[in-house]
Amino acid sequence: MDVIKNVRNQKGSIMIERYTRPEMAQIWSMENQYQAWLDVEIAVTEGWVKEGLVPEADLQAIKEKASFSVERIAEIEEVTHHDIVAFTRNVSESLGDERKWIHYGLTSTDVVDTAQALRLRDANNIIKADLVAYRDALKAMALKYKDTVMMGRTHGVHAEPTTFGLVFARYYQAAVRDIERFERVAKAMATGKLSGSVGTFANVPPRVEEAAMASLGLEPQPIGSQVLPRDLHADYLSTIALIGATLEEVAVEIRGLQRSEIHEVEEGFAKGQKGSSSMPHKRNPIGSENVVGLTRVLRGYAVTGLENVPLWHERDISHSSAERMILPDATATLDYILHRLTGIITHLGVFPETMKQNMTRTYGLIYSQRLMYALMDGAGWSREQAYDTVQPLTARSWDEQLQFRDLVDAEAKITDVLTKQQIDDAFDYHWHLRHVDDIYKRIGLA
Numbered sequence: 022m023d024v025i026k027n028v029r030n031q032k033g034s035i036m037i038e039r040y041t042r043p044e045m046a047q048i049w050s051m052e053n054q055y056q057a058w059l060d061v062e063i064a065v066t067e068g069w070v071k072e073g074l075v076p077e078a079d080l081q082a083i084k085e086k087a088s089f090s091v092e093r094i095a096e097i098e099e100v101t102h103h104d105i106v107a108f109t110r111n112v113s114e115s116l117g118d119e120r121k122w123i124h125y126g127l128t129s130t131d132v133v134d135t136a137q138a139l140r141l142r143d144a145n146n147i148i149k150a151d152l153v154a155y156r157d158a159l160k161a162m163a164l165k166y167k168d169t170v171m172m173g174r175t176h177g178v179h180a181e182p183t184t185f186g187l188v189f190a191r192y193y194q195a196a197v198r199d200i201e202r203f204e205r206v207a208k209a210m211a212t213g214k215l216s217g218s219v220g221t222f223a224n225v226p227p228r229v230e231e232a233a234m235a236s237l238g239l240e241p242q243p244i245g246s247q248v249l250p251r252d253l254h255a256d257y258l259s260t261i262a263l264i265g266a267t268l269e270e271v272a273v274e275i276r277g278l279q280r281s282e283i284h285e286v287e288e289g290f291a292k293g294q295k296g297s298s299s300m301p302h303k304r305n306p307i308g309s310e311n312v313v314g315l316t317r318v319l320r321g322y323a324v325t326g327l328e329n330v331p332l333w334h335e336r337d338i339s340h341s342s343a344e345r346m347i348l349p350d351a352t353a354t355l356d357y358i359l360h361r362l363t364g365i366i367t368h369l370g371v372f373p374e375t376m377k378q379n380m381t382r383t384y385g386l387i388y389s390q391r392l393m394y395a396l397m398d399g400a401g402w403s404r405e406q407a408y409d410t411v412q413p414l415t416a417r418s419w420d421e422q423l424q425f426r427d428l429v430d431a432e433a434k435i436t437d438v439l440t441k442q443q444i445d446d447a448f449d450y451h452w453h454l455r456h457v458d459d460i461y462k463r464i465g466l467a
Contacts, residue, residue: 041314042360047099048143049349050184055089057136058108063087064236065131065215066122066231075353088115098392125226128217130336134249137214137348138239141257144352145207152203152264152360155195158366159271162189167457170450171285171376172387177277179383182450184287184457185376188274194464195267199237203264206257212249213239219335220246229289239249254344258326261351265316272309272316275365279306285376289368289381289466307366312358322347342344384418384446385425392429392447400438410434 036049047053059181068077084325088112089378097107097462105124113120125133167186172179222230242249243436278285290308324349329340380387389411396407414432418425426448429435435444446452461467 025381036349036353038236040357042356045144045349045353045356048140050205051091052184053140054136055091055094055108058105058132059087059089059112060136060139060237061121061132061136061213061233062109062112062127064233065125065127065225065229067236068127068225068232070197071232072226072229075122075125079122080373082119082211083122086115086117087112102331103129105132125230126217128216128224128247129217130248131217133232133341135215135237135239137344138211138213138249139237141348141352142207142238144356145203145210147356148203148359149200149207151356151363152196152200155359155363155366156193156200158363159189159193160197160466162186162366162369163227163461166371166373167461168454169371169373169376170380171373171415173445179380181387181454182380183332184454185371185373187457187460190461190464190466192267193466195270196250197464199264199267199400202260206260209253210257211239212242212253213237214243214245216242218247246332246334248332248340251326251332251340254340254348255326255330255392257345258351259323261355262316262319262323265319265358266353268358269313269316270311270364271362275309275369276306276313283379284373285372285373285379287370288365289370298366300449302334308361312362312365315354315358319351322351340452380450384423386415386418387450388425388448389415391452392435392444395439395443395447399443402438418458 030047036046038046063080063084066075066080070077070080089108094104094111097110098104101110103105106129109124112123116123121453159167161331163186165186166189167184170182171185172189173181173183175308176281212232213224213230215219215233216226216227230241258293277283288308325343329343332340335386378443393404393407396402396410397404400407402410410432415425417423418428424445429444439447458467
């Protein structure tokens with residue numbers, strides 16, 4: 022059973038250490054939260070200097086002296102029960118008369134939402150790099166196993182031949198789409214607002230907001246209320262959930278192909294690793310199962326993000342408590358999943374000979390469609406006549422565990438109209454793979 026350790030204070034927003042990599046934990050730490058808040062406060066002060074309200078000397082004093090203490094903020098918050106008030110009062114303790122410009126004209130969410138965009142930007146840069154590494158791992162598998170024939174399955178049942186490379190080529194193309202999706206929402210989330218208590222810019226003119234956002238490298242949100250529009254966050258979290266679903270598809274495939282009765286692939290198994298506390302022989306696809314479980318969590322975050330959209334009037338804080346959990350967790354979890362699945366793919370054991378052997382387990386029935394078309398094209402039969410001739414032979418082959426080819430060769434209705442060469446061609450898997458190169462060209466993997 023997983024040991025769950027929740028982290029607060031110095032390490033920040035609630036996240037599970039087991040599923041959080043250090044780079045992401047640092048972004049969502051309390052220290053980094055307050056630094057982002059201070060960066061926003063200073064950027065706004067710079068805007069006021071350009072507006073002619075704040076003396077340049079006061080700005081320089083704030084830049085040189087402004088500081089904070091995570092512990093001291095926690096002490097003040099015990100009294101104020103308001104984190105921004107605790108933060109601004111602690112920062113003011115490090116300043117002289119220039120302290121009056123800290124938080125000048127702002128409301129809490131001006132700082133919180135804008136600073137959150139800064140941290141999301143840093144988290145998104147990590148995720149973008151993760152996605153590229155993941156895509157490249159899929160590409161390497163697609164190219165390496167381009168011509169490795171295996172059984173294609175529909176409904177979990179043998180269908181017709183494909184290649185292991187084509188399986189990964191599909192996942193590669195999904196990763197390309199994932200990158201496009203994520204870049205779109207990451208760009209949309211790189212936005213902030215300083216429009217005040219109900220979004221009217223009553224105390225901070227738009228020029229100050231524009232100057233501050235330029236300094237921070239964010240885009241001003243064209244219009245908002247006291248908060249940024251939460252459909253942005255819902256779109257972002259929904260995209261994370263969708264990316265998770267595409268990762269889950271890969272993990273489910275690996276799990277399925279690692280089953281003992283198939284065993285065409287196997288997750289890497291380290292020296293000294295144990296698969297079971299009771300059964301020494303076990304080698305389980307625990308990494309892929311881990312990915313599947315965590316993608317379910319991502320979908321839950323998407324639901325919460327959607328429910329955060331309809332706030333009362335110009336705002337309430339029903340979204341706030343949820344976002345303190347779901348935004349750090351969603352980004353950290355996606356980062357973890359991408360990193361882990363990339364490692365699984367890179368070290369995946371692949372068994373081409375087993376793939377070929379498994380193709381024979383259904384007595385050659387996988388060539389029934391090709392035989393049907395041979396009768397239609399070579400003998401001029403109707404689809405119905407060909408289908409109704411082939412199907413009884415497939416049923417007998419399966420029920421009596423007889424080789425389908427033997428039954429075909431013994432069926433005069435077929436051998437009277439098709440030559441041995443035509444029947445041989447119908448039972449040749451290479452026919453099914455003749456357009457693999459064309460598919461690879463389509464997706465840029467030629």
